[in-house]
Amino acid sequence: MDRPSLDLPAAFTQPPASPPLPVPGFDAAGVACGIKPGGQLDLALIASPVPCVAAAVFTRNAFPAAPVLHDRALLRFNAERIHGVVVNSGCANACTGTQGRANARRMAEWTEQALDAGEHTVFVMSTGVIGVQLPMERLATGIPQLVARLRPDGWQEAAAAIMTTDRFPKWASATLEIHGHPVTLTGIAKGAGMIHPDMATMLAVVVTDAAIAQPVLQQALVQACDHSFNRISVDGDTSTNDTVLLLANGLAGHPAIDQAQGPAYTAFLDALTQVAQELAKAIVRNGEGVTRFVTLQVEGAMDDHQAHQVANAIATSPLVKTAFYGGDPNWGRIVCAVGYAGVQVVPERTRLTVRRGEPQDGQPELELFRDGTPTGYAEEEAAAIFADHRITVRVDLGLGTGRATVWTGDLSHGYVTLNGEYRT
Amino acid sequence: MDRPSLDLPAAFTQPPASPPLPVPGFDAAGVACGIKPGGQLDLALIASPVPCVAAAVFTRNAFPAAPVLHDRALLRFNAERIHGVVVNSGCANACTGTQGRANARRMAEWTEQALDAGEHTVFVMSTGVIGVQLPMERLATGIPQLVARLRPDGWQEAAAAIMTTDRFPKWASATLEIHGHPVTLTGIAKGAGMIHPDMATMLAVVVTDAAIAQPVLQQALVQACDHSFNRISVDGDTSTNDTVLLLANGLAGHPAIDQAQGPAYTAFLDALTQVAQELAKAIVRNGEGVTRFVTLQVEGAMDDHQAHQVANAIATSPLVKTAFYGGDPNWGRIVCAVGYAGVQVVPERTRLTVRRGEPQDGQPELELFRDGTPTGYAEEEAAAIFADHRITVRVDLGLGTGRATVWTGDLSHGYVTLNGEYRT
Numbered sequence: 019m020d021r022p023s024l025d026l027p028a029a030f031t032q033p034p035a036s037p038p039l040p041v042p043g044f045d046a047a048g049v050a051c052g053i054k055p056g057g058q059l060d061l062a063l064i065a066s067p068v069p070c071v072a073a074a075v076f077t078r079n080a081f082p083a084a085p086v087l088h089d090r091a092l093l094r095f096n097a098e099r100i101h102g103v104v105v106n107s108g109c110a111n112a113c114t115g116t117q118g119r120a121n122a123r124r125m126a127e128w129t130e131q132a133l134d135a136g137e138h139t140v141f142v143m144s145t146g147v148i149g150v151q152l153p154m155e156r157l158a159t160g161i162p163q164l165v166a167r168l169r170p171d172g173w174q175e176a177a178a179a180i181m182t183t184d185r186f187p188k189w190a191s192a193t194l195e196i197h198g199h200p201v202t203l204t205g206i207a208k209g210a211g212m213i214h215p216d217m218a219t220m221l222a223v224v225v226t227d228a229a230i231a232q233p234v235l236q237q238a239l240v241q242a243c244d245h246s247f248n249r250i251s252v253d254g255d256t257s258t259n260d261t262v263l264l265l266a267n268g269l270a271g272h273p274a275i276d277q278a279q280g281p282a283y284t285a286f287l288d289a290l291t292q293v294a295q296e297l298a299k300a301i302v303r304n305g306e307g308v309t310r311f312v313t314l315q316v317e318g319a320m321d322d323h324q325a326h327q328v329a330n331a332i333a334t335s336p337l338v339k340t341a342f343y344g345g346d347p348n349w350g351r352i353v354c355a356v357g358y359a360g361v362q363v364v365p366e367r368t369r370l371t372v373r374r375g376e377p378q379d380g381q382p383e384l385e386l387f388r389d390g391t392p393t394g395y396a397e398e399e400a401a402a403i404f405a406d407h408r409i410t411v412r413v414d415l416g417l418g419t420g421r422a423t424v425w426t427g428d429l430s431h432g433y434v435t436l437n438g439e440y441r442t
Numbered sequence: 443m444d445r446p447s448l449d450l451p452a453a454f455t456q457p458p459a460s461p462p463l464p465v466p467g468f469d470a471a472g473v474a475c476g477i478k479p480g481g482q483l484d485l486a487l488i489a490s491p492v493p494c495v496a497a498a499v500f501t502r503n504a505f506p507a508a509p510v511l512h513d514r515a516l517l518r519f520n521a522e523r524i525h526g527v528v529v530n531s532g533c534a535n536a537c538t539g540t541q542g543r544a545n546a547r548r549m550a551e552w553t554e555q556a557l558d559a560g561e562h563t564v565f566v567m568s569t570g571v572i573g574v575q576l577p578m579e580r581l582a583t584g585i586p587q588l589v590a591r592l593r594p595d596g597w598q599e600a601a602a603a604i605m606t607t608d609r610f611p612k613w614a615s616a617t618l619e620i621h622g623h624p625v626t627l628t629g630i631a632k633g634a635g636m637i638h639p640d641m642a643t644m645l646a647v648v649v650t651d652a653a654i655a656q657p658v659l660q661q662a663l664v665q666a667c668d669h670s671f672n673r674i675s676v677d678g679d680t681s682t683n684d685t686v687l688l689l690a691n692g693l694a695g696h697p698a699i700d701q702a703q704g705p706a707y708t709a710f711l712d713a714l715t716q717v718a719q720e721l722a723k724a725i726v727r728n729g730e731g732v733t734r735f736v737t738l739q740v741e742g743a744m745d746d747h748q749a750h751q752v753a754n755a756i757a758t759s760p761l762v763k764t765a766f767y768g769g770d771p772n773w774g775r776i777v778c779a780v781g782y783a784g785v786q787v788v789p790e791r792t793r794l795t796v797r798r799g800e801p802q803d804g805q806p807e808l809e810l811f812r813d814g815t816p817t818g819y820a821e822e823e824a825a826a827i828f829a830d831h832r833i834t835v836r837v838d839l840g841l842g843t844g845r846a847t848v849w850t851g852d853l854s855h856g857y858v859t860l861n862g863e864y865r866t
Contacts, residue, residue, distance in 0.1 A: 081781035081789050113777050113789075115815030148774025149816050258778050336760070336853070337861055344862030350572025353537050354682050357505035365505050365537075391539030392573050429760070430862075434855050437761055438768030 027407050030303045030311070032186050034296075038173040039191035041202045042227045043068045043269040046172035048179030051160025053108035053146075053153055059179035061157070063164045064223055065102030065133055070265040072100040072141070073236040075243050077260035083112035084122040085142040086261060092126075092138060097232050101135035103223055103263055104142055104161065105180045107208070111144040111152050112258040121152045128157065132165040143221045143261050145182055145208060177206040180221055183436055184208050185304050190296035192289040196282045199272035201228045205293045209301030220247065222262045222297055228286055229268035230275040237278045238287050239264045246294035250302050250425045264290070302425045307432025310342045311425070313376050313410040319420030324361040328413060329424035331359035339429035342409070347372075347400035349386045356413055365390045367416030374406045383412070451831050454727045454735070456610050458720075462597040463615035465626045466651045467492045467693040470596035472603030475584025477532035477570075477577055483603035485581070486630075487588045488647055489526030489557055494689040496524040496565070497660040499667050501684035507536035508546040509566040510685060516550075516562060521656050525559035527647055527687055528566055528585065529604045531632070535568040535576050536682040545576045552581065556589040567645045567685050569606055569632060601630040604645055607860055608632050609728050614720035616713040620706045623696035625652045629717045633725030644671065646686045646721055652710055653692035654699040661702045662711050663688045670718035674726050674849045688714070726849045731856025734766045735849070737800050737834040743844030748785040752837060753848035755783035763853035766833070771796075771824035773810045780837060789814045791840030798830045807836070 046064045053060040074093050076086050092100075104125060111118050126140045133140070144152070167175075177187035191204040205224035230238070239262065247262055268274065275282050303311050314332050319325035332338055335355040341348040349370055356363055370387040384403060385393050403409060470488045478484040498517050500510050516524075528549060535542050546566050553564045568576070591599075601611035615628045629648035654662070663686065671686055692698065699706050727735050738756050743749035756762055759779040765772040773794055780787055794811040808827060809817050827833060 079781035080787045081777055340858050340861035350537055357503035363504045431855050431858050434764050437764035
């Protein structure tokens, strides 16, 4: 009962058409070291011989995985002398106790030694099954191989090596000029399941040659995440391992950005947000079993927070998501989700419109619900919109100026198959 | 990819073995009046020639359906002179504006006239598709037929007539003695989808011949719901139509219960809670696509509310629910859900145990997680427990005395099939 992937547009099944841009001073690589049983790539490294300033955002799950604990401490104590990040897939190193902590630390140390970098200079990320210890002997042989493969154009294989149930590797790049100096950003990400705001289950690494002070870099990352990774939802689960890491090595040579305002900061933030949004939206299109990409726009709320809450209620409703899967214009389920979002709404003021594609595609809107009742729209017009693989749903609460956009997918047989059978 | 129902224990596919008990003074009936296209039963009536006191609990959804608005007003203005409730399936009469309100009112009036009861004496409930007006001409012919069929043993057909995607009709009865007088309670319910605490998408009607003051009846209903209907979750959606109605006609003849304390009240509350729990648990077993019945016991929380929040996070996690479906002892997902429940937890103090069956079955427990790490349990023992159709999961947060029990089901291909194709 899985929809064959062949039915899906390329953006749901294939990596971006344009390759990731190399970033001066950064190398990347991926190898298969045997953590995944099938021999797929499962270990990635991103490294910069020039020390970087680092910023990071982590899961708020109360059971943070061992690598998250390692990285939080590293960010606190040595965020300005970072040389890279090593990432494994196939094992989350979560719920693994003191042994898991020690293993995360050893994974970083082995990488620091193989890179000939100083102590406390390498971040660690893990993704995969929870409650299983890392096979350290595989890492012991894999890490030196990984360092030997490092090269400026190794991004695609690094992106492939961090995948779990992802269908395709995800990357995004952007360029800008700061004070006449060209600056590049390139990021990779993995997603698939356990995807929900407040750091969805996902890992992302973005690097740049921009020169920027650490606190400013951290602020830029938080702002960018608020409009990208924290605005997506695949299944409402917030994982133990979510991490977004941003490294900046300053090689672009422009005067360093030392405050979170002004044109240079804004230009950098825009480029970073663009990369983060591209990665976040790719994570949704590649969400476990996802066959529809839905842009939820909520406006007219009392404030932005309430708008976000309404969008999340819609994005996490299994009934709404299965209706999207079925291509069923069952908008009553959307209105119902608005009704239990727990924010102020007035049925008679609420309007619901839908259209094909993403908002920027400029397709005409069809109004379905208004004045507390269906609008008398033509059923076949609604059906044609819901048959598309990209749909935009706009809810206007008619009360204030609060607004939020959330990107989400459908809930399909593919999701159930993947997650009913993932581990065993 | 649907599991054939044949694999499921009888409690997942068949109505209770013992028939519902008649309650003195109450009649019930169900007919097919043509709201459902397939000719199934779709209109039910429960009536008492003797006026009843009524109590009711309604959805907190901000888009309450027209019958909910009607019933709320009726409960406020005439709760001590009620003669019955008419219920249709196949159309929710929700998001139907002023016309929907008028239709709900007419449905009640026609029933009041056919029963020869006074004005403002009949409740109305509707369940089915949202955003479609009731076919009033079908009700005009159906209601007189329904009244003609009323009889003391009509409960099974009434229970069948309120079903939507339910696999089987649900009823429960209990008896008790109050001051030496035998008292009976009988209830029917429908569930299936949109099931979540705070009045899940469900309708239930319970009647009794107990003699009890209206405010006391209301308090008993709220207390019973807090330990039954508000403790179940199928898919986390709270519907526009949820209603639990309790009618008491006083024919048992004992001195009326006029305060919410003392042995008579307690005995009544216990019997009511038992009926409500039986109905609520049947709703879970018959949840859309449900193949597993899971009892979630959370204890050691800082307070009962936090315990409930943790249980709900587990009960609504798609990853946990698909693991249950797959019979996969992937307990890491349960721990992960505990971690994002938003309450105080300490990984090193959290313990997770599982066992077959329901708690009262007394099966031995298997501890899976403790001291922040897996316990070293035998994988095949865990697999055997998760292979059962009834599982009890106990999470001890090790912090306080707060506790909560929630009943939930799995997330299966059957759920996706039903809800991807329900309307079109």
